[in-house]
Amino acid sequence: MGMFDSVYVECPRCEETAVAQSKGGKCLLRVYTLSNCPDDVLSDVNRHSPYTCRECGCEFRMDGKTRRTIELKKEGCDDCGTRVTKLFKVNGKYFCFDCVGGQL
Numbered sequence: 001m002g003m004f005d006s007v008y009v010e011c012p013r014c015e016e017t018a019v020a021q022s023k024g025g026k027c028l029l030r031v032y033t034l035s036n037c038p039d040d041v042l043s044d045v046n047r048h049s050p051y052t053c054r055e056c057g058c059e060f061r062m063d064g065k066t067r068r069t070i071e072l073k074k075e076g077c078d079d080c081g082t083r084v085t086k087l088f089k090v091n092g093k094y095f096c097f098d099c100v101g102g103q104l
Helices: 097-103
Strands: 005-010 017-022 031-033 059-063 068-073 087-090 093-095
Touching (some): 093 097
């Protein structure tokens, strides 16, 4: 059985707590939140993403730069219109991977 660290995160829609596993860093079986998680642990926090909230069904992932969870949407990008399965919600709008970088 491998070792990992756990990171408690909140669903961006309903704020239900979810647990993400990370094999980044030393993997000492420690528990963190997004706000106190070391950068090396945070670097691997999306290894099992997208996460699905057990309460509301929202799919989301973590953003390492902002240390926030981002809801994924399965429609078109609000910026370029590209239809993809993974979109990121930022400030109430949805962006594809190529466009989300300019919004953060």
